[in-house]
Amino acid sequence: MAEFVLIILVRILLPGTLIIVSLVRPIGLSFVYLLMFFISPWLLQTKSRTQRTMLHAYLISLCVLSIIFTIGHIIINLINVFNFHLEFNTEEVFILRQVGLIYFKGLRLGTVIHWILPDIFMFLGTLALLIYAKISAKKQRMNFQFEEDEIFRKNGENNGSLKMAEMNRLLIIVYIRSILKTSPIFSLIVLYFAATLRPSLPGGLYFLMFIIAGTYWALYRQLHRGMHYPLIFMVIALSLHITFILVCQLPVVQKAINTETIWSRIMGMEILLRLSEHNNNGKIIELNQELNVDSYLSPVALMLAYFVTTLSLIHRAQYELTFNSIRMNLGPKPNDIPSQNRSGHGNNELISPNSQPSMLEQFFYMLFDITSVIYKNSYILLNTIMMIWSIVYHSWLTFVLLIWANILWMIPNQRRSMMRSSFFVVLYAEFLVVTQYIYGMNIYEEELPTKVT
Incomplete structure (x- = not known):
């Protein structure tokens, strides 16, 4: 259960958090989180000891980066409060704003929270995940010896096979x-x-x-x-x-x-x-x-x-x-099969004719049967889909599919005719799909007309 929870946190919660903190602020600090997201699939592994060590190092790096960014926000504002005030038209302030370090004076509370909360949330989430990963690794090491002894015992009972x-x-x-x-x-x-x-x-x-x-x-x-x-x-x-x-x-x-x-x-x-260059009614x-x-x-x-x-x-x-x-x-082993078959009994009997498949095997075989039925009757499904497509999307291009499907329904030996024409159906359907994708782009009417006059 602990391993399952760790996988959920590592594969869902942490990548989701990195996605959010990378996109909510158009600043340079977001690219650091984006880089950490790009390398996360290779480091978010929990199977071996080496992978766990790399995971811990990765989480520690995220904690350090997020706390540095949080402290940076605090330092910039303390400098402005106690020493001098940065003017908004200076080059240094412009660069700091692009990086993500801004002066909070005059901003609304919601804007300040939106600006600093991603770093705090990243630090707290990563720290909690790191602590949980450390505890999980410790429990796994304690159970490793027991599981290893159990495996050796079962292998000894099964004579190595x-x-x-x-x-x-x-x-x-x-x-x-x-x-x-x-x-x-x-x-x-x-x-x-x-x-x-x-x-x-x-x-x-x-x-x-x-x-x-x-x-x-x-x-x-x-x-x-x-x-x-x-x-x-x-x-x-x-x-x-x-x-x-x-x-x-x-x-x-x-x-x-x-x-x-x-x-x-x-x-x-x-x-x-x-991102505004100046505070706009408490918003930037x-x-x-x-x-x-x-x-x-x-x-x-x-x-x-x-x-x-x-x-x-x-x-x-x-x-x-x-x-x-x-x-x-x-x-x-090949040499073990005849001897075990000759015995006809014992704990190491290979398999009997009356053995029942497990639930997992039954589910797997059920999927295989369903896919086989769909494959054998695919020509009927394709014909039905052609008619549905032409009815839902009214146009002269889809009207071709309706006529095509009706003709195939009336031709004797429908399966053979459908198989012969399936290649051309696929090409025509791909043409319609690609054309619709092009028309779905952000293109104006005068640039790519949707109506022919």
Whole structure:
């Protein structure tokens, strides 16, 4: 239970906190938290002693950075109170404001809390997580010797090999865990949501990745083979895209760019937060009221996509080694099978014809049966989806799908006809989806008309 709670805190709470503190203030200090977020997937591991040591060092670094930033806010204001007052038109104050250190005199309480609370919250959350991780590591070391002795005892009873049923259950457990942690399907899903939440030219890269990988998988190919190379490229692109969005929020950059040009809008250069040079009725930061909610959720989706994709790449090599280890070392030895089969009884009997599968095996087999039924009847589902698509979205382009589906319903031997035309259906559907994505970008009517006269 303690290990599960630690994983929840490390994989959900801490990355979520880093995302929030990186986005709530358009200042230079946010880039430090952004850098810590980028390296977090590699350091937020809890399996081995080395990983725990790196995790503790990472948490200590976060605590030190957050407390330094908090003390910096206090020192700047104490200097202004006791020694001299910084004028707002001086170059030093301008630089400090870009960094994130400002004078709180004349500001509202809510503005002061909004400015200093992220650092305090980061320090308290990281400190609590560090203490819990230390306690959990101590308990794990105390239980390690007992578990090791138990494993040796069971191995001695089994004469160095696992039963066939136990090995199959272990393989199924590892396989399900590997799918949840390393399958590119989840990475592609989060990339899809990150791309479609706020369509842009960089987001089109993630969108095309989703379409190409989905089409490749539909051709009955395995996504695991060679899929990590495109995902590595996606991680690099996501990190650059996220950094680009945060750079656009800096006041210095906002003065130098024009967000109304077509290339700025296509690239997704939107000003989410504005930092004033002077105190404006007790406020120095305000939201851009011209933007919708999706513009503010888009950076969060991109950072989540980065975190999930990076974790899947990290766990991929680990589970490949785990599978090989189970197959090569945990399986029954060939010389042991005849002797055990000849005995016909005893504690080390491999498997009997009347043995019942476990609940985990039954669930796995149920998923396999459901996917098999969907695969065998995919032509019926595709035909139904074509008609639903054409009915929900009225246009001449979708009317083609309706006519196409009705013709296929009337042709004898529908399965063969549907399979033959499925390739052209996929190409036409991808054309519609990509076209809709382009029209979803921030492009004005006179630049890309939606109506033909």
